[in-house]
Every structure is written in structure tokens, then in C-alpha cells.
Amino acid sequence: MFTNYFQMLSETLTSIFNKLPAKSVHAHCDGPCGVYDPASARVAAEAVLSMTKKLIALAPAGNDQASISAYNNTFSRFVAIKEEESQKTKKELLILWTDYFKPEHLATYPDLHDPFWKAAKLCSACKVNIDQTKAEELLAAVQKIHSMFWSSKGRSDSWVTAS
Amino acid sequence: MIAGLPQADQSLFQKPDLFTLFTLIIGYRQHLRVVGTSMEKTLKEGDLVTYKKLNPKNIDLEIGDIVVAYHPKTKNKLIIKRIHRIYQNKFDLRGDNSLASTDSRELGLIELDLIIGKVDKIFSN
Numbered sequence: 001m002f003t004n005y006f007q008m009l010s011e012t013l014t015s016i017f018n019k020l021p022a023k024s025v026h027a028h029c030d031g032p033c034g035v036y037d038p039a040s041a042r043v044a045a046e047a048v049l050s051m052t053k054k055l056i057a058l059a060p061a062g063n064d065q066a067s068i069s070a071y072n073n074t075f076s077r078f079v080a081i082k083e084e085e086s087q088k089t090k091k092e093l094l095i096l097w098t099d100y101f102k103p104e105h106l107a108t109y110p111d112l113h114d115p116f117w118k119a120a121k122l123c124s125a126c127k128v129n130i131d132q133t134k135a136e137e138l139l140a141a142v143q144k145i146h147s148m149f150w151s152s153k154g155r156s157d158s159w160v161t162a163s
Numbered sequence: 164m165i166a167g168l169p170q171a172d173q174s175l176f177q178k179p180d181l182f183t184l185f186t187l188i189i190g191y192r193q194h195l196r197v198v199g200t201s202m203e204k205t206l207k208e209g210d211l212v213t214y215k216k217l218n219p220k221n222i223d224l225e226i227g228d229i230v231v232a233y234h235p236k237t238k239n240k241l242i243i244k245r246i247h248r249i250y251q252n253k254f255d256l257r258g259d260n261s262l263a264s265t266d267s268r269e270l271g272l273i274e275l276d277l278i279i280g281k282v283d284k285i286f287s288n
Contacts, residue, residue: 006181013184020188022196025231025241027206027258103268104261152262 036100038146041092045142046163047085048126049135051078056132083127089138090123096149105152115144171227172205175285183284187213194286195231195241201258201266202243205229210287212243214280222275224249229282232256235270243282254278 055078060071097116106112119141125134143159150157179187186192197210206212206229214231217224224230226246232254234240244256244266253272258264267273 010181010184013181013188014179017179017184017187017194020194022194022211023241024198025195025212025243026234027197027199027202027208027243027264102262102264 036096036149038092038096038142038149041089041096041142042139042146042159043162044085044089044092045135045139046161048082048089048123049132049139050163051082051085052126052130052132052135054078055082055130079130082130086123086127086138089126089142090120093119093123093142093145096145100149101152108152109148112148115141115148119145168205169227172229175229175282176287177284179284179286183213195243197243201260201264202229202245203260203263205245205259206243206285207287210285212282212286213284215283216280217278224254224278224281230254230256230278231280231282232273232278235273235277238277241279 055075058071058075058078061067093116097113101112119138122134122138122141125131126138139161146157146159177183183192187194192213194211194213197206197208197212200208212229212231224246226249228246229243230246231241231243234242242256244258244264246254247257247267248255250272252275254275255267256270256273257266257268
């Protein structure tokens, strides 16, 4: 009788307790969200490659002033996008490199710094040049980082591109 | 029994007794909800913890204790970490899940003043 009474009381109080508002105590990283994903770098790197290909394929429709103006306008816009996306790729990679990866990861990935350094250099090369090979190398470098990142989380998310 | 946890941590996991529930409900004791994964596998996201407030006259913190402290940069956010090393009045706090934790390795040593208490009960979901 009393046992049942105490059990009911305990269950009721537990139910109330579980509904009480609780202040948060953070067991995560300095960044408020702690969400990292190389997908952001991958999308930007894909855009770099796409714009590089478009620039290579671009040609004026004719020799008249209107065609030249249209060509120059489109060319400039494509270059600007390529520049912007290259910088974005670099930024996203640096976030992963400096914020996500910890010194402990070096034990598992002794060459951790090398792919990031090379990828960052490729971002610069893609800004400076209209070079499809460099853009493809950049995407390959991001893929390598993608594999390293998910492996560090004990996952093996497949590499899927948008384009 | 939580597999893989040291004995000291096992004793923190409890089902709340009537007295504890009562003190929590009336607000006599504070409880906090864990956000994030830096203390896995000891503490999971959503776990509730209570802590014993630090007594300035009797600092009984030891290496291995799980503590609640103010974030040294923002000061308005509470963090939960384990004491890794003690240097006089400064503490090296680390997350159990070292690969996913920003702790004293980046935040620097945490001053004693920022530590508000030691976790004494964990109510795991």
C-alpha cells in the first residue's frame, strides 16, 4: 500500500521534474554551434570549377560593339564569381583546419596539415588563373579533406557533388 | 551501470529520490541540462545534472571531478568539463570527448573564480 503510494508520488515528482525548465550547461566547443561540414567547401570548390569551365568556353558572339560589351560584362561577372567562390572555399577549409581539427587528430592523420595547405594554395591559384586543372585539383583536395573529416567522426559519408 | 565509465563517475548516475526531486522542484537546488557532445560518453546531450556549489572556505576540487564553470570569454555561458590538472588557483579543464571539445587547450587555464560547482548527480535520459 505505502510502497504503491511512494511509487506514485515518485513518478509524479519525476514527471514534474522532467518538465521543469533547466538552464543549459555547454559541453561543446567555443563556436556556439559546433556544426562543421566540408560540404560548404565542396559546394564553393564546385562553383570555382564550374565558373572556370564557363570562362574557358566563353567567346564573344560577334565583333560588333554590343557583342564585345556583352562578352566583357559576362566575362567580368564570371571572374568575380570565381574569385568569390575561391575565397569562400579557402575560408571554409580554414574553419575546418583551425577550428574543427585538434592536435589529437595529428596522431591519426600525421599529414593533416599538408592537404589543407595545398588546398589553400590551390584556392589562390584558382583566383589568379583561369586554369581548369587547378580547379579540378582543388575539388580533389576538398574530397580528400572530406574523407579525412568524416573518418575522424567515425563515419564514411560518401562524396556526392551537386554538379 | 554505464559501461566503460570509472567507478567515481558511476556513482554520479542516479535516479532522483523523493528528497532530491522535492528540492529540485521547489528550486532549492539547481539543475542544468547538458548541451553538446564534448563530455561524451560520460554526459550525453539532454542529460540533467545537479552540482554542489563551491564553498570558498573549503575548496575540495580534485583531478577527475566534473565541474560547472563560466565560459572564460563570454562569462555569461556555463560550460561543463572535467578537471585535468590543477595549478594553484588555475584549472586545466578538458572535455572527455577530446576530439570534439574546446577546452583549456584553447581557452587557457580556468581561474578558480569562474568555477561555480562540482557535479554531484547525473540524471541520464
